[in-house]
Amino acid sequence: MSPPPPKVRTAQGPGVEGAVAGLLRDLGSQLQRGSAALARETSGRLATGIPGIDALLAGGFPAGRLSEIAGPPSSGRTSVAQALLTHATRRGEIVAWVDAAQAFDPASAEAAGAALERVLWVRPPEPRTAIRCCQCLLDARGFALVVLDLSSHTAARLPTSSPSPSASPSVWQRLGRMAAGTGTALVTLSLERTSGVFADLALSMQPTRAHFSGTPQLLEGLEIEAIVSRQRSGPALRTAAVCLSTGSRAA
Amino acid sequence: MSPPRTACLCVPDLPLAAELRARPEWAGLPLAIASASGPRAEIVSVSDEAIRRGVRRGNTVTHARAACAVLKVRIASPALERAAREALLDVALSFSPRAVLLPPASGAFAAEAAVLLDASGITALFRSEPGFATALAERARRLGLPANVAVAGSRSVAHLAARKLSGGDGATLVVAAGTEMEFLGPLPIDLLDPEDTLAASLTRFGIRTLRELLSLPPRALSTRLGPRALALAALARGVSDDPPLPAPARTRLVEAVDLDHAVDRLEPLLFVLQGLLSRLLDRLEVRHLACGDLAVSLDLTGGGRDARRIGVAAPTRDLRVLLRLVHTALETRAPAAAIEGLRIETEGLSLRSDQLDLFRPPGPSQTELGRVLAELSSLCGEDRVGAPRVADHHHPDALALERFDPSGCERKRAKDGGGAAAGDLTSTLALRVLRPPVTAQVRREGERPRWIRSAIVNGPVVRWAGPWRTTGGWWSQEGRFAFDHYDVLTSDGTVSRLRYDHVARAWQIDGVYD
Numbered sequence: 001m002s003p004p005p006p007k008v009r010t011a012q013g014p015g016v017e018g019a020v021a022g023l024l025r026d027l028g029s030q031l032q033r034g035s036a037a038l039a040r041e042t043s044g045r046l047a048t049g050i051p052g053i054d055a056l057l058a059g060g061f062p063a064g065r066l067s068e069i070a071g072p073p074s075s076g077r078t079s080v081a082q083a084l085l086t087h088a089t090r091r092g093e094i095v096a097w098v099d100a101a102q103a104f105d106p107a108s109a110e111a112a113g114a115a116l117e118r119v120l121w122v123r124p125p126e127p128r129t130a131i132r133c134c135q136c137l138l139d140a141r142g143f144a145l146v147v148l149d150l151s152s153h154t155a156a157r158l159p160t161s162s163p164s165p166s167a168s169p170s171v172w173q174r175l176g177r178m179a180a181g182t183g184t185a186l187v188t189l190s191l192e193r194t195s196g197v198f199a200d201l202a203l204s205m206q207p208t209r210a211h212f213s214g215t216p217q218l219l220e221g222l223e224i225e226a227i228v229s230r231q232r233s234g235p236a237l238r239t240a241a242v243c244l245s246t247g248s249r250a251a
Numbered sequence: 252m253s254p255p256r257t258a259c260l261c262v263p264d265l266p267l268a269a270e271l272r273a274r275p276e277w278a279g280l281p282l283a284i285a286s287a288s289g290p291r292a293e294i295v296s297v298s299d300e301a302i303r304r305g306v307r308r309g310n311t312v313t314h315a316r317a318a319c320a321v322l323k324v325r326i327a328s329p330a331l332e333r334a335a336r337e338a339l340l341d342v343a344l345s346f347s348p349r350a351v352l353l354p355p356a357s358g359a360f361a362a363e364a365a366v367l368l369d370a371s372g373i374t375a376l377f378r379s380e381p382g383f384a385t386a387l388a389e390r391a392r393r394l395g396l397p398a399n400v401a402v403a404g405s406r407s408v409a410h411l412a413a414r415k416l417s418g419g420d421g422a423t424l425v426v427a428a429g430t431e432m433e434f435l436g437p438l439p440i441d442l443l444d445p446e447d448t449l450a451a452s453l454t455r456f457g458i459r460t461l462r463e464l465l466s467l468p469p470r471a472l473s474t475r476l477g478p479r480a481l482a483l484a485a486l487a488r489g490v491s492d493d494p495p496l497p498a499p500a501r502t503r504l505v506e507a508v509d510l511d512h513a514v515d516r517l518e519p520l521l522f523v524l525q526g527l528l529s530r531l532l533d534r535l536e537v538r539h540l541a542c543g544d545l546a547v548s549l550d551l552t553g554g555g556r557d558a559r560r561i562g563v564a565a566p567t568r569d570l571r572v573l574l575r576l577v578h579t580a581l582e583t584r585a586p587a588a589a590i591e592g593l594r595i596e597t598e599g600l601s602l603r604s605d606q607l608d609l610f611r612p613p614g615p616s617q618t619e620l621g622r623v624l625a626e627l628s629s630l631c632g633e634d635r636v637g638a639p640r641v642a643d644h645h646h647p648d649a650l651a652l653e654r655f656d657p658s659g660c661e662r663k664r665a666k667d668g669g670g671a672a673a674g675d676l677t678s679t680l681a682l683r684v685l686r687p688p689v690t691a692q693v694r695r696e697g698e699r700p701r702w703i704r705s706a707i708v709n710g711p712v713v714r715w716a717g718p719w720r721t722t723g724g725w726w727s728q729e730g731r732f733a734f735d736h737y738d739v740l741t742s743d744g745t746v747s748r749l750r751y752d753h754v755a756r757a758w759q760i761d762g763v764y765d
Contacts, residue, residue, distance in 0.1 A: 050678045073707070073745045078681040078765040086679075094614035094657055097639075103683040105762070106639035106651070112679040116639050118657045122627055123635040133627055140623040142615030207744040210714060217716040219738040222680055222746060222764060244680040246764075 046145060046185045048083040053203075053226055056240040060084070062200055062233070063144070064183040066176040070151075070193045071205030076224035077189045078103070079244045080205070081147050082112055084187065089115040093144035096120040096137045100130035101149045101189075111247065131171055138178040138186065146179075149189045172198035193229070202230035208241065221245040254428055256380070257496070258370040258402045260343055260387055261413035262335070265364040266327045267296035269335035272395035273328075273508060273526060281322045285312050288326050295327060296362055330507035330592065335396060336364050337505065338534050342391045342398075343368040345537040346383075349496035353410070360444050365413065367406050369496045384423035392421055394533050404428050408435065408489040414442045431489040436462035443483050452476055461487040502540060502599040506531045513552045513589035520590060521578055527595055528573050540599030541566035542573060547580070550592035557586045562628075564621020566600040572622040579629040614657060624655060645723045646732055647750070647761055648686070680764055682748065688759035691749065700739055700749060707760050710742040718751070738764070 045059035054060050061067045061084060069077045088095050090113060097104050097119055104123075110116055120137075124130040127150060137146050172195035179186040188195060193202055208223040227239045262268050266284040271277060281304050284296035290313040297306050297315075305318035312324055336352055343350035349369035356363050370383065377383035384400040391398040401412030403426035415438060416422040426434045438461050440453060453476075458464050464487050473481045506527050514520045535542055543566055549557040561580045567573065603617065615623065627636045634652065642649035691705035700712050717737035724730035733753035740746045748762035 052678075072743075073683075073747075073763045074765055076680075076765060078683050079679065082681040083678065092612050101683070102686040104639065105682045105684045107641050108679070108681045109639065110641050112681070116641075119639055120624075120627075120655050121637060121639040121652060122631060124631045125635070129630050132630055136623055136626050136630070140615045140619045142613060142619065144612070207746075210740045210744075210746050212714045212716055212738075212740070217714070219716050219746065219764070242678060244678050246680045 046084060047087050048080055049087040050080065050083050050242055052240040052242040053080055053083070056226060056228060056238055057201065057203075057231075058234055061185050061187055063185045064180050065185060065200035065232075066172065066179050066195060066198060067185065067187045067201040067203070068190065068193060068195050068199040068230075069187060069203045069205060070190050070229075072191060072207065074207045074210070074222060075205035076207070076222060076226070076242065076244055077151060077205050078149075079222075079224075080203070080226070081149070081187055081189055082109055082114070084145060084185075085109065085119060085147060086112045086114040088145045089118040092118070094118050094120070094142060095145040096122060096143050096147070098122045098124060098130050098133050098137070098146065098148045100124050100127050101151055103149060103151075131175070134175055134186065135178060138175065138182050138184055141182045141184075143182075143184050145185045145187065147187050147189065150194065151190045169196060169198065172196065176200070199230060200232045201228070203227070204229040219246055253372040253374075254404065256370040256373065256402060256404060256428075257406050257409045258343075258347075258368050258373075258384065258387060258400060259365055259406075259409035259413040260339060260368065260391060260398050260400055261363060261365040261410070261416075262339060262391075262396055262398045263360075263414075263417070264296050264362050265332055265335060266362055267298060268364075268396050269328065269331040270296075270325050271298075272335055272338070272530065273331050275395060277323065281306065281319050283310075283312075283315050283322055283324050284327050285324050286327055292326070294324075326511075328509050330509050330594070332364075334506045334530070338394050338530070339364055339366050339391065339396055339398065340499075340501075341504070341534045341538055342366070342387065342394060342396070344499070344501075345390060345539070346387060347373075348498045350499070351496050356444060358444050358447070359441065360414065363414070365410060367409065367496060370402055373402075380425045381423060384425060388421040388423055390537055394537065395530070397421055399423070401426065403434075403489075404431055405489050406493055407486050411435065411438060411442050411486075411489075435487060435489055436460065436465075440464055440483075440487075443486055445483055446479065449476060449479055449483070453480075502538075503596065504531060504534055504599055505594065505596045506534075507592065507594035509550075509592045510590065513591050515589035517578070517581060517585075520581070520593075521574065523593060524577055524595075525570070525574055527593060528570055528577070531595060531597065532568050532570055532573070535568055535597075535599050538599055539602075541568050541602040543598040543600040545573065545577065546596040547577060548594040548596070549586050549590045550594075551586060551588040552591055553588055555588060557590075559584070562625055564624055565617040566602055567618045567621070568602065569618060569622075572618065576622060576625050576629075579626045583629045617658075620655075645721055647721060647734060647736075648684075648688070650686075683763045683765045685761055685763065688750070688761040691758045691760050693749065693751075693758040700737060703739065703741055703747075703749065703758075703760075705760055707763065708739075708741050708743070708745050708747050712739050713742055714740040717749075 044063050046063055047054050047060035069080055071077050085095050122133050124133050134146055134148050137143055175186060176198045204227045206225045208225050210222050211220040213220050222244045224242050225239055228236050230236055281301035282298040283294045283301050283306055285292040286295050292312050294308055294310045294315050297308055301319060301322055306315045316322055340352045343366040347368040351367050353365045373383045380402045384402050388398055388400045397420055399413050399416035399422045401409050401424045403409040403412050408426055408431050412424050412426050416424055440459055464484055508527055544563050545561040547559050551557055561576050637652035638655045640651040640653050642651040689705050689707050691703050693700045694702040702711050715737055718735035720735050722733040724732055735751040737749040739749050746764040747760050750759050750761055752759055
């Protein structure tokens with residue numbers, strides 16, 4: 001007579017499932033399976049919350065990579081970066097905005113829904129310092145997103161004695177490596193593409209149309225076109241049209 | 252109640268030990284410490300390797316170099332010795348709350364550094380007193396101090412027993428309770444470090460050991476050799492009527508170094524700083540403390556001093572973090588002259604542990620965040636780093652920053668009963684603020700701007716909205732402002748925020764929609 005099969009005890013019995021269900025019921029939407037950071041690592045993308053841009057980028061900007069948003073004034077660069085920041089802070093992530101352009105507007109960010117207390121705003125006095133600030137932030141590990149804004153109509157306004165970081169490709173190479181090592185998404189804003197082949201993703205923006213309407217006339221929004229001019233892990237030269245709203249009529 | 256026991260931690264040759272603590276790579280090399288600079292200076296400490304090569308204490312530097320051509324000669328550094336003494340006390344305080352650093356001795360034991368600590372009931376923590384003594388010696392060795400350890404029933408016996416252990420290589424000795432007299436009897440009288448005249452008299456009487464000294468009648472001893480001889484006899488008897496050892500609440504730690512040559516470049520200075528901070532952190536570690544704010548003092552050539560305080564956001568024992576903070580501080584504000592000496596002081600604080608949030612993704616640790624904030628503040632200025640806040644002011648150029656403390660904000664929000672903001676996100680158009688605003692020349696038709704010329708925007712105005720007036724500060728001549736704002740689209744496709752400043756009577760562009 002053969003011996004009876006051994007009894008196997010499962011780790012997740014009905015009691016565990018019940019407890020998880022109870023926790024989910026009590027804590028509601030605050031509790032999630034795995035952390036958002038884990039989700040970020042799994043998906044490897046940071047969404048902007050702008051459907052057109054997220055669809056264009058297959059989910060968002062890549063985590064642990066150097067990305068670039070370039071375009072002329074009123075092309076929507078800042079809005080896309082701000083949407084990225086908003087989405088990340090509302091997920092509970094900590095982000096940094098290195099504002100070499102001195103152009104960040106807290107009121108705009110708050111109106112967009114960003115949790116400003118999770119934003120570290122750094123206002124370096126010159127671009128070279130901005131690069132060092134970025135290195136310092138990337139070195140810290142734990143920031144989900146670092147935005148480096150160099151697009152302060154920069155070429156015209158910054159003193160000529162401070163060399164543009166675009167002059168040194170090694171800077172971008174180093175920043176890209178640091179981002180890869182920490183899992184932080186590093187996104188630069190500039191008038192023109194600066195980081196060349198070291199950017200994992202380059203998004204070129206163009207203004208299409210401005211909407212003014214009503215009586216009295218109000219600026220309602222901007223239509224922009226986003227073009228993926230470089231993407232290491234996907235097809236390039238795809239475009240998307242996006243409408244950015246001021247929300248003035250709703251207000 | 253356990254009988255009173257005292258341990259003595261003794262470094263017999265402090266100048267040499269202090270030097271090797273600062274330069275551990277010189278261990279095993281022929282090394283001599285001179286009392287001063289110059290060829291005639293006296294050698295006060297000699298390493299074993301130098302002794303093997305014929306160098307002796309009391310030689311002049313010239314004689315010592317003649318005996319050993321590869322001899323490394325260093326000048327005794329009071330700063331290093333002071334730090335080594337305090338490190339020895341830290342070792343003692345890591346075992347017992349009651350400890351005292353003995354004042355520097357004279358004569359044959361001038362180079363000695365000794366600490367007494369209360370070892371009563373220590374067997375409750377260690378299996379035996381020899382085990383405790385070995386652990387004490389081992390911890391001193393970890394801080395770069397080769398020390399002998401003796402445990403006895405009184406301070407004087409423990410001190411004499413530690414002196415008896417020659418070599419300073421971590422030897423230990425335990426004098427069992429009740430055997431003090433047997434132990435002390437055969438010891439040479441020199442261990443008591445008598446004054447020269449008294450020592451000469453005792454030698455003349457043929458008294459060489461403590462037993463022989465104690466065999467003399469006290470009254471006769473006092474009559475012939477004075478009260479100092481009586482005090483010596485009391486010491487030899489091992490009788491101690493000293494008060495209990497103090498329990499110092501000392502958590503202020505200092506490390507210092509005098510440089511041989513003035514340093515005027517950052518890289519070599521950082522090399523020295525790394526050693527200094529490393530020694531400081533080792534001391535903090537044995538005390539189970541972490542480093543608070545750093546007070547860095549630099550002795551400059553010409554007699555000047557550069558003192559600065561470097562903030563450490565969260566107590567840390569991370570050498571890399573501290574070094575980067577000091578590096579950034581020195582780089583941001585370079586010293587005015589070359590540096591001849593360095594001193595770092597810190598308050599030992601309890602190490603905080605990070606509490607991860609159950610519902611939030613993990614951000615940078617408190618220590619890392621503190622390091623980053625300090626470094627960024629050094630790079631950009633304290634008023635340029637923080638969490639943005641919408642300014643409580645109507646002036647369009649108003650700017651507000653607050654201390655960046657995401658965990659603190661979360662706690663405050665939770666306390667106030669609020670949760671994380673939730674709701675639908677829209678594709679919101681952002682404004683880029685121009686700080687300072689850019690002056691523009693505007694051609695108008697009635698209220699309507701027709702043409703703009705500026706460093707940012709140039710061309711005819713295609714669409715426009717406005718004006719909206721913003722005024723405030725009317726009660727103050729300096730603070731009053733009045734702006735008429737317009738949103739304008741120019742022919743190049745730029746949508747900017749134009750304003751007319753009624754106070755300055757000028758057109759400006761203060762933002763670009765982007």
